[in-house]
Amino acid sequence: xxxxxxxxxxxxxxxxRNVVALGVTKAFAATKKTAVFRPAVCRKETFTDVLxxxxxxxxSREQSIGVCPKRARTDKEGSRADIVAAYTExxxxxxxxxxxxxxxxxxxxxxxxxxxxxxxxxxxxxLDRIILxxxxxxxxx
Numbered sequence: 001x002x003x004x005x006x007x008x009x010x011x012x013x014x015x016x017r018n019v020v021a022l023g024v025t026k027a028f029a030a031t032k033k034t035a036v037f038r039p040a041v042c043r044k045e046t047f048t049d050v051l052x053x054x055x056x057x058x059x060s061r062e063q064s065i066g067v068c069p070k071r072a073r074t075d076k077e078g079s080r081a082d083i084v085a086a087y088t089e090x091x092x093x094x095x096x097x098x099x100x101x102x103x104x105x106x107x108x109x110x111x112x113x114x115x116x117x118x119x120x121x122x123x124x125x126x127l128d129r130i131i132l133x134x135x136x137x138x139x140x141x
Contacts, residue, residue, distance in 0.1 A: 003091065004032070009103035018047055021102040025054045032097035033057055037090055038065045039083045040072040041104055051102060057094035064090060069104055 006024060010017040028034040035057035038048050048061055066072075066083035091099060 003096070004028070004098040005101065006098070007101040007103070017103070021051060021100060022054055025051055025100045028098040028100060029054060029056045033095070034098045034100065035059050035090060035094045035096040036064050037087055037099055037101045039087070039101065039103065040067055040069045040079070041065050042068055045104070051100070055100070057096045059090055059094050063093060 006028075008017055008021045008024065025034060025036060034055045036048070036051040036055045036059070038051075041048055048064060052059065052061060052064060063086075066086045067079045072079040072083075087101075
């Protein structure tokens with residue numbers, strides 16, 4: 001099985017990342033078994049639940065998140081390992097055809113550091129394609 005992985009990140013809020021993420025998730029879920037993964041997200045955040053409702057891989061919220069953003073900033077090494085482990089476990093559990101990885105505000109630097117710090121094979125799995133939400137338009141949908 002070939003896994004399609006799309007990562008949607010943005011350096012700041014209010015640029016359409018969540019709209020794009022929801023649209024991409026719905027588009028993939030219409031034709032593929034689709035999972036959502038959030039590398040660094042606050043437990044109080046609610047948009048992950050919206051994305052999970054649009055996906056169809058059957059993962060729980062707990063299975064779809066890596067670490068909290070505060071930990072990602074303060075414990076970079078430990079967080080990187082935990083994010084990779086959580087992503088790998090989510091993919092192995094759900095066996096999706098597509099994964100939409102959605103960052104949080106200012107997560108570009110977190111994901112960039114993650115990409116540069118882990119094995120290139122793992123980085124390819126997580127960051128197969130990077131879409132910067134600030135450059136996307138609704139014409140994609």
